[in-house]
Amino acid sequence: MIYLQLFLEFFHIGLFSFGGGYATLPFLFHIAETQHWYTAKQLTDMIAISSITPGPVGVNVATFAGYTTSGVIGALIATSSVVLPSLIIVLIISKLLEQFKHNNYVKSVIYTLKPTGCGLLAAVGVNMFLNDMSLCGIILFLPLLILSFFKKLDPLFYLGISALFGLVLSFIKPVF
Amino acid sequence: MEKNLYNIYKTFFKVGTLLLGGGYVILPLLQSELVDKRNWIDNDELCEYTALSQSIPGLIAANLSIFVGYKLRRTGGALAAISGMITPAFLCIIVLAKILEEVIKLKFIQGIFWGVGIGVLILIYLAIKEIWHKSVIDKFTFTVFFIIFLLSVFLKISPALLVISAIVTGVVRQAILNRKKPEGEK
Incomplete structure (x- = not known):
């Protein structure tokens, strides 16, 4: 049953x-490979849309994936399922806050999980880079990357410049 | 403004609407709405909740909303906060998803999506850099990072399996540390 699977x-x-909105991406790409609810290309479009619409990217992508799979009900199920563990975990922790903060096992697990989340995200970054990159992509990506070394800019700046570049390019280049 | 469930929902609805381009902008938004404008919590509490939200699983924005909501009005407040946070995202995507199939045929839209896709790569790189500074701090954490990265890129092992292995590693590490240290010195 699709709803239960979702x-x-x-x-x-x-x-x-682990580690914020984009940390859901490794899992979403894994779903694309195993469940065939959407393709990796569709997911890349979803991520682009989610980044320029309101709300946490993780919630956006969940809603989108649920909707493409089985409509509004699918979207509702996917969105509430992705935040349900947070609700359970945070409510438990709020009640046991003091013990939680000082337990050595908890500290050690968090200490190990943080680089794990970082490694998973780095792997997704590399895979997306290899899938998406073209000559035009490099022309856009490299200057932005170099700019980010020198100046701390609003994330929306990068998205805005990239969107503008893509828009202009669409009038010059026949296919993407 | 009174801390009733409706106002909590409304406040988080507003923050959810303003939240563009990734979860990291949520902190300044909450500071302005909850600390400065409404005086519902103070800055220290917000920072503590942020740190906690980053060290447990789940979306940081979701975790943070639930922590703050719970602090304001216990479980009801938590539910109001998280619902408010996800409603704008949900509505926006449902509307977009309906028209997307038509819209994506337009060439200039494809161009914009392509461009934003490249921009997202920059944001992912920045997110990795930010998490890296906080998480890869010594030989042990570097080794964990490197092994997870290799297993994920080359063997395509399920991320959940890797996370579970990391949890087990963390517990085993602490057990070994406990054994090494003399009793009572933990």
């Missing part, structure tokens, strides 16, 4: 993703 997949994303 619930399980997105619940496990909420439970295991």
Whole structure:
């Protein structure tokens, strides 16, 4: 049953993703490979849309994936499933806040999980880079990357410049 | 403004609407809405909740909303906050998803999406850099990072499996540390 599958997949994303919105991406790409609910190309479009619409990217992508799979009900299930683990975990922690902060095992697990989340995200970054890059991509990517070394800019600046570059390019270049 | 459930929902709805381009902008938004404008919590509490939200699983924005909501009005407040946070995202995507199939045929839209896709790569790089500074701090954490990275890129092992292995590693590491240290010195 598709609804149950959606619930399980997105619940496990909420439970295991570590390190913010883009940390859901490794899981979403894994779903693309295993469940065939959407393709990696569709997911890349979803990520682009999610980055320029309001709300946490993780929630956007969950809603989108749920909707493409089985309509509004799918979207509702995916979105609530992805935040349900947060709700359970945070409510428990709020009640046990003091013990939680000072437990050595908890500290050691967090200490190990942080670089894990970083490694997973780095892997996604590399894979997306290899999939998406073309000559025009490099022409846009490299200057922005170099700029980011020197100046701390609003994330929206990068998205705005990139969108503008893509828009202009669409009038010159026949296909993407 | 009174801390009732409706106002909590409304406040987080506003923050959710203003939240563009990734979860890291949520902190300044919450500071302005909850600390400065409404005086619902203070800056220290917000910083503590942010640190906690980053050290547990789940979306940081979701975790943070639930922490603050719970602090304001216990479980009801938590539910109001998280619903408010995800409503704008949900509505926006549902509307967009309906028209997307038509819209994506337009060439200039394809161009914009392509461009934003490249911009997202920059944001992902920045996110990696930010997490890296906080998480890869010594030989052990570097080794964990490197092994996870290699397993994920080359063997395509399921991320959940890697996270579970990391949790086990963390527990085993602490058990070994406990054994090395004399009793009572933990």
